Amino acid sequence: MYELLKVEGRAKRGVLRTVHGDIQTPVFMNVATVAAIKGALSTQDLNTINTQVALSNTYHLHLRPSDELIKEVGGLHKFMVWDKPILTDSGGFQVFSLAAMRKIKEEGVYFASHIDGRKIFMGPEESMQIQSNIASTIAMAFDECPPALAEREYIEASVERTTRWLKRCIVEMDRLNNMEDTINRKQLLFGINQGGIIPEIRIEHAKIISEFDLAGYAVGGLAVGESHEDMYKTLDAVVPYLPQNKPTYLMGVGTPENMLEAIERGIDFFDCVLPARNGRHGHVFTNHGTMNMYNKVHEKDMGPISDECACPTCQQYSRAYIRHLLKAKEMLGMRLCVMHNLYYYNNLMSEVREALDNGTFAAYKKMRLDRYQNS
Amino acid sequence: MYELLKVEGRAKRGVLRTVHGDIQTPVFMNVATVAAIKGALSTQDLNTINTQVALSNTYHLHLRPSDELIKEVGGLHKFMVWDKPILTDSGGFQVFSLAAMRKIKEEGVYFASHIDGRKIFMGPEESMQIQSNIASTIAMAFDECPPALAEREYIEASVERTTRWLKRCIVEMDRLNNMEDTINRKQLLFGINQGGIIPEIRIEHAKIISEFDLAGYAVGGLAVGESHEDMYKTLDAVVPYLPQNKPTYLMGVGTPENMLEAIERGIDFFDCVLPARNGRHGHVFTNHGTMNMYNKVHEKDMGPISDECACPTCQQYSRAYIRHLLKAKEMLGMRLCVMHNLYYYNNLMSEVREALDNGTFAAYKKMRLDRYQNS
Numbered sequence: 001m002y003e004l005l006k007v008e009g010r011a012k013r014g015v016l017r018t019v020h021g022d023i024q025t026p027v028f029m030n031v032a033t034v035a036a037i038k039g040a041l042s043t044q045d046l047n048t049i050n051t052q053v054a055l056s057n058t059y060h061l062h063l064r065p066s067d068e069l070i071k072e073v074g075g076l077h078k079f080m081v082w083d084k085p086i087l088t089d090s091g092g093f094q095v096f097s098l099a100a101m102r103k104i105k106e107e108g109v110y111f112a113s114h115i116d117g118r119k120i121f122m123g124p125e126e127s128m129q130i131q132s133n134i135a136s137t138i139a140m141a142f143d144e145c146p147p148a149l150a151e152r153e154y155i156e157a158s159v160e161r162t163t164r165w166l167k168r169c170i171v172e173m174d175r176l177n178n179m180e181d182t183i184n185r186k187q188l189l190f191g192i193n194q195g196g197i198i199p200e201i202r203i204e205h206a207k208i209i210s211e212f213d214l215a216g217y218a219v220g221g222l223a224v225g226e227s228h229e230d231m232y233k234t235l236d237a238v239v240p241y242l243p244q245n246k247p248t249y250l251m252g253v254g255t256p257e258n259m260l261e262a263i264e265r266g267i268d269f270f271d272c273v274l275p276a277r278n279g280r281h282g283h284v285f286t287n288h289g290t291m292n293m294y295n296k297v298h299e300k301d302m303g304p305i306s307d308e309c310a311c312p313t314c315q316q317y318s319r320a321y322i323r324h325l326l327k328a329k330e331m332l333g334m335r336l337c338v339m340h341n342l343y344y345y346n347n348l349m350s351e352v353r354e355a356l357d358n359g360t361f362a363a364y365k366k367m368r369l370d371r372y373q374n375s
Numbered sequence: 376m377y378e379l380l381k382v383e384g385r386a387k388r389g390v391l392r393t394v395h396g397d398i399q400t401p402v403f404m405n406v407a408t409v410a411a412i413k414g415a416l417s418t419q420d421l422n423t424i425n426t427q428v429a430l431s432n433t434y435h436l437h438l439r440p441s442d443e444l445i446k447e448v449g450g451l452h453k454f455m456v457w458d459k460p461i462l463t464d465s466g467g468f469q470v471f472s473l474a475a476m477r478k479i480k481e482e483g484v485y486f487a488s489h490i491d492g493r494k495i496f497m498g499p500e501e502s503m504q505i506q507s508n509i510a511s512t513i514a515m516a517f518d519e520c521p522p523a524l525a526e527r528e529y530i531e532a533s534v535e536r537t538t539r540w541l542k543r544c545i546v547e548m549d550r551l552n553n554m555e556d557t558i559n560r561k562q563l564l565f566g567i568n569q570g571g572i573i574p575e576i577r578i579e580h581a582k583i584i585s586e587f588d589l590a591g592y593a594v595g596g597l598a599v600g601e602s603h604e605d606m607y608k609t610l611d612a613v614v615p616y617l618p619q620n621k622p623t624y625l626m627g628v629g630t631p632e633n634m635l636e637a638i639e640r641g642i643d644f645f646d647c648v649l650p651a652r653n654g655r656h657g658h659v660f661t662n663h664g665t666m667n668m669y670n671k672v673h674e675k676d677m678g679p680i681s682d683e684c685a686c687p688t689c690q691q692y693s694r695a696y697i698r699h700l701l702k703a704k705e706m707l708g709m710r711l712c713v714m715h716n717l718y719y720y721n722n723l724m725s726e727v728r729e730a731l732d733n734g735t736f737a738a739y740k741k742m743r744l745d746r747y748q749n750s
Contacts, residue, residue, distance in 0.1 A: 034699075034703045034705060035696070035699065035700075036700055036703075036705040036707045036708075037707075038705065038706065039415075039706060040414075040415035040705075040706035040707045040709070040710040041707065042687075042691075042707060042710070042711075043691065044687075064699070064702065064703055065674070065695075065698075065699040065702075069674065069675060069695070072675055073675055073677050073693070073695055074677070078677075079693070079695065079696055079699075080696060081691050081692055081696070299440070299444065300444060300447055300448055302448050302449070302453075312417075312419075316417075316418065316456050317456055318448070318454070320440075320444070320448055320454065321410070321454055321455060321456070323440075324409075324410065324439070324440040324454075325410075325411055327439065327440075328409045328411075328439055330409060330411040330413065330415075331413065331414060331415035331706055331709070331710070332411045332412075332415045332416065332417060333411075334415070334706070335415040335417070335706070335710075336417075
């Protein structure tokens with residue numbers, strides 16, 4: 001399913017073939033938490049900005065509108081009118097970051113909904129069942145995401161439980177994929193490596209989970225408060241112990257700089273709320289670094305956000321107009337900035353793929369980072 | 376400029392030829408108060424939903440981003456990326472409905488900005504200058520809009536002042552349209568009939584303003600609190616005294632029923648915030664009346680809002696998904712409902728034009744009203 005097309009150092013250029021189409025990697029997955037990209041982007045917009053994969057959220061969709069409803073109406077692809085790949089995260093991260101009154105037990109996690117306080121239990125089996133109901137292309141294993149700077153003892157125990165949970169996920173997904181009324185019986189499972197920023201725990205865990213023949217492997221529990229240096233060191237340590245001939249996914253990362261550094265270290269799947277969230281606040285990405293579109297300097301500027309950008313926003317609209325919309329709190333201002341940012345991220349990955357195809361990734365990365373830093 | 380193509384009773388089927396293209400009437404103008412349709416609609420969306428005319432607001436644009444800025448960057452068409460006709464209202468209505476500390480004098484109105492309290496003066500000349508800076512296709516005369524149920528004495532004095540203001544508007548626009556650096560030197564001026572719901576004041580005023588050879592005539596000061604019956608009676612009385620061979624514009628109206636009744640009475644231009652505002656609140660228009668998309672009945676309904684509708688929303692998205700988006704407060708939900716509603720209004724006018732072309736408006740109107748009422 002995953003074909004490694006080319007390598008440059010550790011950097012991987014690949015393609016993951018799925019029932020919903022091919023994913024060319026490195027890829028940035030566009031975050032559609034509750035089955036929509038925040039910022040009023042429609043399916044047509046996603047196609048216009050070259051989105052390859054939408055990423056939705058098991059925890060959020062379980063609470064609302066509920067995975068049973070999504071199954072009943074034919075699955076998430078049909079519900080949100082998106083026929084390309086969808087990855088769902090397992091809900092683990094949200095249970096640990098959003099839910100109240102959380103109790104972690106061997107069987108799973110007891111918690112209260114952040115919407116209405118309703119008591120909910122989610123364990124590996126529940127997470128797999130929900131993701132099977134949603135019928136995403138790729139399901140993520142249910143893991144615990146311990147605080148990056150937690151005590152070694154806590155992290156060790158947590159990682160061992162995550163391994164036991166992974167085994168239960170594999171068994172349950174196998175069962176679900178063999179059921180007659182499962183919508184996507186070819187759903188793929190990615191495992192998640194944990195271990196905070198302690199290299200030997202990360203490596204030990206990577207070795208263990210690599211023995212399961214999963215469709216892909218994620219590095220979780222990073223970008224949760226540790227320094228960039230610690231993140232890069234952790235990737236340096238652990239990625240060599242994950243299968244090179246499988247997708248390698250760095251969860252929740254990050255800035256363009258972060259992604260370029262991580263690609264160099266062997267990562268080829270990314271997701272992050274940053275481009276959409278920053279866009280909604282008028283912060284946009286360009287080859288010269290970020291800009292705040294609220295700034296007065298843009299007041300009468302009829303040029304685009306970036307004259308190097310081919311996104312629908314830059315092809316039509318001026319900085320002056322976008323600034324006006326943002327200041328007047330017109331939703332269109334947010335939408336235009338989000339479209340620009342997601343296009344920027346998708347296009348960056350497209351440029352990275354081209355560089356890898358040409359064996360010029362190292363030079364490309366240096367050029368990009370130089371321009372970010374010297375603007 | 377205005378060609379009356381056909382009449383059926385008082386109902387008019389016309390075309391207004393402008394420097395920004397033809398306007399086929401009856402027409403519903405889509406309200407873009409501060410140079411954008413609320414609900415994140417882009418220029419492309421407006422074309423997709425068959426918008427003929429965008430309507431923007433002199434008062435709002437004067438305050439933010441300012442008409443001087445809009446002139447400096449080349450006019451509103453260039454600023455908001457819209458090359459079809461734009462009508463600007465005069466600011467009069469907003470001065471009377473939004474601004475604080477309002478003082479009406481013969482020279483104009485002193486008021487405080489609703490944004491920052493800044494003191495502003497606007498009279499007929501200022502309104503024309505602002506609209507000339509904005510460079511809309513059609514400018515509206517600066518008038519006073521007295522409360523519909525004000526005393527006869529107040530209304531009489533107010534209407535007389537509105538007439539004196541109209542004369543000053545004509546002189547000032549003539550001056551502006553003859554200036555070298557005016558962006559749209561073919562800007563058109565529509566006058567506004569006032570007089571509350573007192574037929575003889577309305578008629579007297581209509582006779583007076585009809586003597587000026589304006590590009591169009593509006594009926595203002597209706598739909599501001601009076602009953603529908605009073606509105607229709609006022610139209611019955613006054614429209615026959617407005618030139619039939621000029622556009623006739625009923626300002627701020629209304630529901631589909633209101634528009635059908637007004638078309639029968641000789642009106643052929645409309646604008647209203649209703650379809651966009653209701654859309655943002657999940658209330659949608661259909662041939663069977665309105666629906667609240669928050670209602671539980673839509674929870675699992677994979678059908679479109681209306682299976683008779685060819686709008687981009689109904690062509691792709693289900694009631695179930697739209698309800699989910701609205702409940703999750705995803706902006707896309709608002710955008711989809713606004714697009715549907717504006718398309719509904721634009722399409723209703725298109726059907727009306729076809730009926731008038733075929734001489735079947737009376738039957739069409741009866742059919743539509745019957746379906747609204749018996750659904």
